Amino acid sequence: MTERDLFRQEVREWLEAHCPVSQRQPIIREEQIWAGSRVAFSSEEAKAWFEAMRDRGWTAPTWPTEYGGGGLDTEQARVLEQEMIRLGCRPPLYDMGLWMLGPALLNFGSEAQKTTHIPRIVRGETRWAQGYSEPGAGSDLASLTTRAVDDGDHFIVSGTKIWTTRADVADWIFCLVRTDPDAPKRKGISFLLIDMHSAGITTRPIALISGESEFCQTFFDEVRVPKNNLVGALNQGWEVAKELLKHERKLMATMETITEKIDVGLVELAKSRLPMTDAGHLANTDLRTRMAEHLMQADALNDLNELIYGGMKTGQFDPAIPLTLKYIGTREQQRKDELMLEILGVDGLSMTSGKPDLDRMVRNWAYNKAHTIAGGTSEIQLNIIARRGLGLPE
Amino acid sequence: MILNEEQRLLRSTVADFLNREAPIEALRFLRDKEQALAWEPALWQGLCELGAPAVAQPEQAGGLGFGAMGMGALMIEAGRRLSASPLVSSAIFAQAVIRLCGNATQGDRLSPGLMSGENVATVACQEGTHFQPQPTQCRRDADQLSGRKTMVLDAGSADYLLVTARDQNGALCIGRLACDAAGVTITPHRFMDGRQYATVELIDALVDEWLQGEQIAVGFQRALDETTIMLSAEMLGGSRELLERTLAYLQEREQFDVKIGTFQALQHRIAEAYCQLELAAASVYSALSAIDADSDALSEHASRAKALTGDIYQHLSNEAVQMHGGMGVTDEMDIGLFLKRSRVCNQLWGDSAFHKDRFAALRGY
Numbered sequence: 239m240t241e242r243d244l245f246r247q248e249v250r251e252w253l254e255a256h257c258p259v260s261q262r263q264p265i266i267r268e269e270q271i272w273a274g275s276r277v278a279f280s281s282e283e284a285k286a287w288f289e290a291m292r293d294r295g296w297t298a299p300t301w302p303t304e305y306g307g308g309g310l311d312t313e314q315a316r317v318l319e320q321e322m323i324r325l326g327c328r329p330p331l332y333d334m335g336l337w338m339l340g341p342a343l344l345n346f347g348s349e350a351q352k353t354t355h356i357p358r359i360v361r362g363e364t365r366w367a368q369g370y371s372e373p374g375a376g377s378d379l380a381s382l383t384t385r386a387v388d389d390g391d392h393f394i395v396s397g398t399k400i401w402t403t404r405a406d407v408a409d410w411i412f413c414l415v416r417t418d419p420d421a422p423k424r425k426g427i428s429f430l431l432i433d434m435h436s437a438g439i440t441t442r443p444i445a446l447i448s449g450e451s452e453f454c455q456t457f458f459d460e461v462r463v464p465k466n467n468l469v470g471a472l473n474q475g476w477e478v479a480k481e482l483l484k485h486e487r488k489l490m491a492t493m494e495t496i497t498e499k500i501d502v503g504l505v506e507l508a509k510s511r512l513p514m515t516d517a518g519h520l521a522n523t524d525l526r527t528r529m530a531e532h533l534m535q536a537d538a539l540n541d542l543n544e545l546i547y548g549g550m551k552t553g554q555f556d557p558a559i560p561l562t563l564k565y566i567g568t569r570e571q572q573r574k575d576e577l578m579l580e581i582l583g584v585d586g587l588s589m590t591s592g593k594p595d596l597d598r599m600v601r602n603w604a605y606n607k608a609h610t611i612a613g614g615t616s617e618i619q620l621n622i623i624a625r626r627g628l629g630l631p632e
Numbered sequence: 633m634i635l636n637e638e639q640r641l642l643r644s645t646v647a648d649f650l651n652r653e654a655p656i657e658a659l660r661f662l663r664d665k666e667q668a669l670a671w672e673p674a675l676w677q678g679l680c681e682l683g684a685p686a687v688a689q690p691e692q693a694g695g696l697g698f699g700a701m702g703m704g705a706l707m708i709e710a711g712r713r714l715s716a717s718p719l720v721s722s723a724i725f726a727q728a729v730i731r732l733c734g735n736a737t738q739g740d741r742l743s744p745g746l747m748s749g750e751n752v753a754t755v756a757c758q759e760g761t762h763f764q765p766q767p768t769q770c771r772r773d774a775d776q777l778s779g780r781k782t783m784v785l786d787a788g789s790a791d792y793l794l795v796t797a798r799d800q801n802g803a804l805c806i807g808r809l810a811c812d813a814a815g816v817t818i819t820p821h822r823f824m825d826g827r828q829y830a831t832v833e834l835i836d837a838l839v840d841e842w843l844q845g846e847q848i849a850v851g852f853q854r855a856l857d858e859t860t861i862m863l864s865a866e867m868l869g870g871s872r873e874l875l876e877r878t879l880a881y882l883q884e885r886e887q888f889d890v891k892i893g894t895f896q897a898l899q900h901r902i903a904e905a906y907c908q909l910e911l912a913a914a915s916v917y918s919a920l921s922a923i924d925a926d927s928d929a930l931s932e933h934a935s936r937a938k939a940l941t942g943d944i945y946q947h948l949s950n951e952a953v954q955m956h957g958g959m960g961v962t963d964e965m966d967i968g969l970f971l972k973r974s975r976v977c978n979q980l981w982g983d984s985a986f987h988k989d990r991f992a993a994l995r996g997y
């Protein structure tokens with residue numbers, strides 16, 4: 239056995255021993271374990287699973303052990319991920335700090351920032367929100383206007399952030415703020431960590447088409463933020479933001495692994511609800527073909543992910559390819575949702591039928607519309623692919 | 633595409649050779665010849681000297697041991713340059729049919745000639761205007777074959793044919809017979825891709841032998857799948873070439889005082905095509921490794937690879953023509969040659985619609 243096989247075997251045995259059967263069911267939104275001071279568990283088993291993973295540092299498998307992470311190399315992390323998928327293990331922890339801030343902080347943060355924040359992220363003790371977008375700064379993020387004014391050992395922050403996912407229950411927020419209004423757009427931005435319990439912060443929830451209100455508008459009214467919460471150098475926040483966005487997009491491309499899983503696959507759903515021919519084929523040939531197209535793309539996307547991974551290992555790697563993943567992944571997710579709605583027919587027209595499985599599917603259809611917008615819209619992704627990936631002029 | 637050291641060396645050797653011996657002008661030359669030559673003898677001879685027809689097979693079987701991945705890398709290079717040779721018809725398809733449908737003696741006797749390139753064989757399996765894997769009207773009667781086959785690659789220049797037919801019990805059988813055997817009429821013609829295809833008419837033609845493997849139907853399906861995947865690799869090469877040529881044009885051509893590549897409408901279209909191209913490419917690579925791994929899911933891989941490359945090759949060829957403006961519809965530009973090749977490739981061994989249908993059936997719906 240190679241070292242990798244041994245590791246795989248060890249991981250497999252450990253997961254089988256520590257992941258209760260109830261935590262191997264597809265995740266539903268109400269049972270996701272979100273980090274923070276208000277962390278809640280849907281059951282004792284959910285809690286046990288979270289704690290087992292937390293104590294091994296496997297909530298953040300590749301982060302250094304000195305900050306509480308798992309210390310795995312990418313290959314080992316890959317094995318862990320594959321084994322978790324194989325068993326159907328639920329993600330043990332949900333948090334934007336885990337997905338986005340952590341990697342950026344490990345890269346750009348001061349030692350004090352790392353020792354303060356990283357272990358608490360790994361242990362799920364703080365819940366983070368992302369404060370980038372503003373009412374006037376969406377795709378054109380660099381035009382943001384929330385101000386941070388120098389006041390000795392503090393900044394005074396004033397302005398408003400929008401689409402801040404679950405800021406109403408967050409403990410901390412990482413923000414882009416303008417520290418030099420006279421510099422060119424991208425040169426006057428800094429990256430700040432702000433305690434959501436600070437005086438002067440209020441949030442207002444925004445209702446969404448899926449019936450939820452995950453988003454907030456967050457208002458900052460002369461909020462005092464200690465200067466040692468500045469990540470990276472003053473006015474260098476754009477660099478940190480870009481690094482962080484890379485992680486956000488990677489995450490969005492594999493949204494399926496962290497969002498609510500629909501237990502029923504498209505094929506089973508169609509077969510159980512629609513007329514079939516004697517040959518066992520869907521009678522609706524048009525739908526059948528479009529399903530085949532989607533399933534092929536979904537398989538191809540898996541292969542593409544494998545290829546990127548293998549390519550990075552062997553150095554045979556087109557750096558433009560990863561830029562495509564967010565665009566493709568979110569497109570296929572939406573394609574799948576549309577096919578599902580079509581298969582459901584009239585049953586797909588209510589979010590409040592009282593049948594939880596159905597309602598969930600339909601809510602997801604609406605919810606997932608956001609995926610081609612959040613983290614850089616699909617149009618912005620295509621701009622990036624064309625210009626940065628394929629070298630076309632601005 | 634992830635290749636090992638040797639496979640990479642192979643790819644660059646073949647690329648160098650094809651650049652020298654089989655650039656796109658070679659195809660133009662072939663196309664414009666009076667006489668319907670299927671390939672340029674010097675090119676084929678050179679490929680054989682490099683060992684191209686034996687690339688995939690393991691060394692103990694007399695091959696070079698580069699596997700399907702190695703052969704796939706070679707087909708991608710051939711696709712970039714539209715190189716016409718009997719690689720697909722003989723080195724890939726006929727070899728696979730003999731290996732998978734013949735018995736051991738037949739394999740030992742026939743394979744070496746195909747691997748050295750000394751013999752060229754072609755498989756006659758299509759009937760009518762749309763591909764179906766099962767022969768319907770070509771029949772076996774004792775040791776004779778009768779029927780009509782269409783779109784037979786390179787038949788006008790090959791040594792022998794492998795013909796699929798149904799026997800008296802309706803089972804699949806494959807007969808081998810010389811191209812000049814009595815009762816065989818081969819009518820070669822050029823398709824728009826400049827290559828030679830033939831209609832083969834058989835009237836009580838006496839076969840030299842029947843392939844005598846134990847599982848002919850299963851073997852033939854696998855041979856078809858392998859060949860379809862290799863053709864998909866060629867189609868991928870053609871698609872990449874189209875993308876690169878179009879990108880170059882977008883960076884060079886100016887209108888309204890700017891490069892046309894600055895127009896977002898064009899940027900988004902080409903970026904989108906690039907995404908589809910990479911998905912098709914990933915499908916081809918994993919299909920190639922599925923051949924090497926002797927995967928049970930080969931048919932599904934083959935259908936996905938063929939449908940996705942078929943769609944993107946045709947789409948990119950249309951986009952390439954459009955983005956080259958008036959130049960795009962001139963024969964002087966090579967774009968048109970790829971446009972035509974993409975349409976011919978689409979029809980070979982099942983078009984995109986065929987493979988989507990088959991994929992759905994394989995997925996059980």
Ligand SMILES: Cc1cc2nc3c(=O)[nH]c(=O)nc-3n(C[C@H](O)[C@H](O)[C@H](O)COP(=O)(O)OP(=O)(O)OC[C@H]3O[C@@H](n4cnc5c(N)ncnc54)[C@H](O)[C@@H]3O)c2cc1C
Pocket residue numbers: 367368369370371372375376377378399400401402403608609611612613614615616617618621
């Ligand atoms: C689910 C979700 C979660 C989010 N979470 C957060 C969060 O936690 N924190 C946070 O800060 N933000 C968050 N956002 C905000 C998100 O980053 C923005 O919505 C996104 O960047 C788009 O900005 P916008 O909504 O202002 O749209 P706009 O930028 O106004 O775009 C409108 C339309 O114009 C198009 N467009 C804009 N510019 C161009 C261009 N150059 N070329 C072509 N087309 C263009 C866009 O593609 C889009 O179709 C979230 C959004 C969603 C939907």
